[in-house]
Amino acid sequence: MEEIQSYSDNYRSSSSSASSPAGRAPSGNFFYLRKPGSQRRPISFEDSPEWDDAEIDAQLEEGVDAINVGTAATSPYLSNVNSLSIASPSLPEVSAPVTERKIAGASVVWKDLTVTVKGKRHYSDKIVKSSNGYALPGTLTVIMGPARSGKSTLLRAMAGKLPSPARMYGEVFINGSKESMPYGTYGYVEREDTLIDSLTVREMLYYSALLQLPGFFSQKKSAVEDAIQAMSLADYSDKVIGGQCYVKGLPSGERRRISIARELVTRPHVLFVDEPLYHLDSVSALLMMVTLKKLAGTGCTLIFTMYQSSTEVFGLFDRICLLSNGNTLFFGETLACLQHFSNAGFPCPIMQSPSDHFLRAINTDFDRIIAMCKSLQDDNGDFTSVNMDTAVAIRTLEATYKLSSESAAVESMIEKLTKKHVCAPGWPLIKSKGKVSSTTRVAVLTWRSLLILSREWRYFWLRIVLSLLLAVCVGTMFSTWAIPFSSIFVFVSFVSLLSIAGLPAYIKEIKVYASEESNGHTGALVFLLGHVLASIPFLFLLSISTSIVFYFLVGLRSEFSLLMYFVLNVFTCLLANDGLMMVVAYVWLEPFQSILNLVFIHVIMMLAAGYFRIHSNLPRPFGCTRCRTPLSIPTLSRQVPAAARRRWFAPANLPRPALLSQGLLENEYLGTAFAVGQVRSISGTQALHGLYTISSSSSAKWANLLVLLLMAVAYRAVLLVLLGCSARTVVSRCRRRVAGACAGARRRN
Numbered sequence: 001m002e003e004i005q006s007y008s009d010n011y012r013s014s015s016s017s018a019s020s021p022a023g024r025a026p027s028g029n030f031f032y033l034r035k036p037g038s039q040r041r042p043i044s045f046e047d048s049p050e051w052d053d054a055e056i057d058a059q060l061e062e063g064v065d066a067i068n069v070g071t072a073a074t075s076p077y078l079s080n081v082n083s084l085s086i087a088s089p090s091l092p093e094v095s096a097p098v099t100e101r102k103i104a105g106a107s108v109v110w111k112d113l114t115v116t117v118k119g120k121r122h123y124s125d126k127i128v129k130s131s132n133g134y135a136l137p138g139t140l141t142v143i144m145g146p147a148r149s150g151k152s153t154l155l156r157a158m159a160g161k162l163p164s165p166a167r168m169y170g171e172v173f174i175n176g177s178k179e180s181m182p183y184g185t186y187g188y189v190e191r192e193d194t195l196i197d198s199l200t201v202r203e204m205l206y207y208s209a210l211l212q213l214p215g216f217f218s219q220k221k222s223a224v225e226d227a228i229q230a231m232s233l234a235d236y237s238d239k240v241i242g243g244q245c246y247v248k249g250l251p252s253g254e255r256r257r258i259s260i261a262r263e264l265v266t267r268p269h270v271l272f273v274d275e276p277l278y279h280l281d282s283v284s285a286l287l288m289m290v291t292l293k294k295l296a297g298t299g300c301t302l303i304f305t306m307y308q309s310s311t312e313v314f315g316l317f318d319r320i321c322l323l324s325n326g327n328t329l330f331f332g333e334t335l336a337c338l339q340h341f342s343n344a345g346f347p348c349p350i351m352q353s354p355s356d357h358f359l360r361a362i363n364t365d366f367d368r369i370i371a372m373c374k375s376l377q378d379d380n381g382d383f384t385s386v387n388m389d390t391a392v393a394i395r396t397l398e399a400t401y402k403l404s405s406e407s408a409a410v411e412s413m414i415e416k417l418t419k420k421h422v423c424a425p426g427w428p429l430i431k432s433k434g435k436v437s438s439t440t441r442v443a444v445l446t447w448r449s450l451l452i453l454s455r456e457w458r459y460f461w462l463r464i465v466l467s468l469l470l471a472v473c474v475g476t477m478f479s480t481w482a483i484p485f486s487s488i489f490v491f492v493s494f495v496s497l498l499s500i501a502g503l504p505a506y507i508k509e510i511k512v513y514a515s516e517e518s519n520g521h522t523g524a525l526v527f528l529l530g531h532v533l534a535s536i537p538f539l540f541l542l543s544i545s546t547s548i549v550f551y552f553l554v555g556l557r558s559e560f561s562l563l564m565y566f567v568l569n570v571f572t573c574l575l576a577n578d579g580l581m582m583v584v585a586y587v588w589l590e591p592f593q594s595i596l597n598l599v600f601i602h603v604i605m606m607l608a609a610g611y612f613r614i615h616s617n618l619p620r621p622f623g624c625t626r627c628r629t630p631l632s633i634p635t636l637s638r639q640v641p642a643a644a645r646r647r648w649f650a651p652a653n654l655p656r657p658a659l660l661s662q663g664l665l666e667n668e669y670l671g672t673a674f675a676v677g678q679v680r681s682i683s684g685t686q687a688l689h690g691l692y693t694i695s696s697s698s699s700a701k702w703a704n705l706l707v708l709l710l711m712a713v714a715y716r717a718v719l720l721v722l723l724g725c726s727a728r729t730v731v732s733r734c735r736r737r738v739a740g741a742c743a744g745a746r747r748r749n
């Protein structure tokens with residue numbers, strides 16, 4: 001950590017002079033310009049050294065040999081501020097302290113890459129338009145651009161992770177081969193961190209390694225320790241991610257690094273990161289970038305998107321791909337990008353961060369702001385360094401790039417990198433590292449879920465405590481009733497209702513699943529089995545503890561077999577309810593809406609359960625199918641036979657047993673007799689007549705249990721289909737929400 005801090009200090013000192021007003025000419029129009037009299041001499045950061053165009057030509061001439069070093073391939077432009085392998089007077093050697101195992105990187109080339117989404121956008125179906133570029137082992141390649149310019153889409157296209165409506169045209173080459181990257185050879189980190197708050201950093205990475213890596217435990221442990229070191233997480237490795245009781249959770253910078261470390265346990269050749277600096281303050285952002293630079297130093301190829309960066313962070317990039325509305329405005333070395341803007345007539349003012357300058361020039365949102373600030377501009381002199389309509393500026397930059405030597409250099413580099421002979425012998429075809437068996441994954445997920453359940457006290461232990469209190473309250477209230485049938489209804493209904501407390505935890509679990517599934521760490525069936533197996537002990541504990549308290553307080557029949565049936569019925573009811581909760585959590589993926597909708601479903605179930613109105617007297621909610629007109633209840637009763645009427649209420653009929661707990665009443669009242677006066681007695685079924693409908697068959701309660709069990713299975717089958725069909729939809733829905741929030745925050749800023 002100290003080591004990284006010292007780097008960051010150096011980076012700051014090496015480049016912050018560019019943004020510090022001290023020692024500068026007071027003029028606001030101070031640009032990174034070509035030096036007078038040297039037409040071909042490129043611009044650079046203020047303190048960058050003199051350099052020669054021949055260097056880049058030499059690098060292109062060297063082609064593959066030059067980049068196949070395995071460690072940080074360095075940019076001649078950035079030798080002063082940006083080199084990890086070239087000695088710099090202001091920077092300590094980074095390669096020396098890097099003790100991690102070297103990772104063989106891979107070259108990534110995208111050629112004429114176009115992504116379309118049919119019919120979803122008003123103005124154009126093309127999100128990315130004929131983009132060309134490459135990323136080399138040991139380098140940081142950044143895709144930059146304004147919001148909605150297609151950065152994430154380009155990154156996803158390269159990683160083969162486009163959502164289903166999007167179509168990709170063009171080619172992506174990995175080490176010169178068009179074959180897609182096999183499992184375990186690359187990592188993709190989403191913009192939103194989906195971490196398990198109740199685990200420690202080491203546990204989180206360890207379970208991830210167990211899911212991802214085949215082989216021995218010792219290998220997995222060493223992969224986890226390597227990932228912790230690589231992401232500078234050693235100081236936090238035993239801390240709980242989301243915090244505990246009064247201890248705060250880890251800050252967003254550390255959370256982001258954990259998300260990246262999770263993908264590093266397989267030691268990927270290529271790492272894709274969507275917005276690594278998302279929601280990070282400037283210190284965390286610099287630390288993150290220095291860590292990524294260090295990671296690139298081990299040989300890994302890093303490609304990531306970024307909206308904006310500080311000058312220090314900008315100095316760490318090797319190559320930049322600048323996008324605007326899907327068009328590539330520039331691809332090449334970072335300082336050459338400054339040159340490109342200068343050539344196009346938009347030199348970067350010396351006091352401005354290069355990335356801010358680029359975005360200012362190509363972000364159409366600024367036009368509106370400039371118009372608003374016209375009067376301010378008049379008062380304060382030059383407001384902007386780009387005195388041109390943004391659309392015109394974009395067209396100028398695009399045209400300048402097409403004619404530039406950078407564009408030609410990129411094409412010739414792509415040519416070299418995609419030649420077949422590149423694959424041999426230094427650029428081997430990337431092979432899969434193997435997968436963990438499904439049985440192991442189920443075991444790992446079950447164990448991990450058990451651990452989470454045992455630690456999520458707010459959602460699970462609190463739920464048990466509240467359910468016990470509820471059982472005591474209901475039991476005490478109904479303890480003096482002769483026929484306490486309504487107490488059974490109230491108990492089962494309210495215990496199911498309390499389970500809603502677990503919804504936020506389920507939403508998080510689904511999000512974690514979606515993120516793991518999209519990276520191939522798990523599958524829908526494996527996740528569901530793991531979840532069910534882990535929830536069984538917990539639900540059983542909940543059922544047995546609350547049922548025993550309730551059972552004896554109310555004074556139900558004291559027979560062991562009847563008590564066991566009661567516990568089993570409550571357990572199956574909760575198991576079915578758990579399945580319903582998972583479906584609701586999946587559909588809404590947001591706590592407030594999920595809770596609201598689940599409460600609504602529960603209330604409807606209670607209404608239709610036959611307690612408030614006996615089932616046989618329930619009115620039909622819909623009109624007749626034949627005439628399609630709403631009918632009054634008497635008319636309906638006359639026209640539609642009873643069986644058909646029952647079908648109308650099918651949606652309410654299906655979950656009814658879960659809350660009605662007909663089986664529990666049959667368990668309690670079948671075979672009993674109640675004295676009426678001195679001589680007469682009536683059966684339990686007759687005693688309930690007019691209050692509740694139960695069957696007089698002795699096997700009815702088992703049929704009811706079976707229905708509950710089938711419901712538990714059916715809800716999970718529905719969830720399996722939903723998850724199996726659209727795990728990526730969960731990720732993209734989360735992304736859309738994050739992107740919306742992100743765009744809102746940017747607008748506010």
Ligand SMILES: Nc1ncnc2c1ncn2[C@@H]1O[C@H](COP(=O)(O)OP(=O)(O)OP(=O)(O)O)[C@@H](O)[C@H]1O
Nearest residue numbers: 117120127146147148149150151152153163166739
């Ligand atoms: N699957 C999709 N369906 C419809 N439109 C999409 C889809 N994916 C992306 N888009 C649209 O494409 C445009 C670019 O999206 P993308 O997420 O790639 O942009 P971005 O540059 O990463 O922006 P931001 O940083 O704001 O997320 C946006 O207008 C987005 O709405």
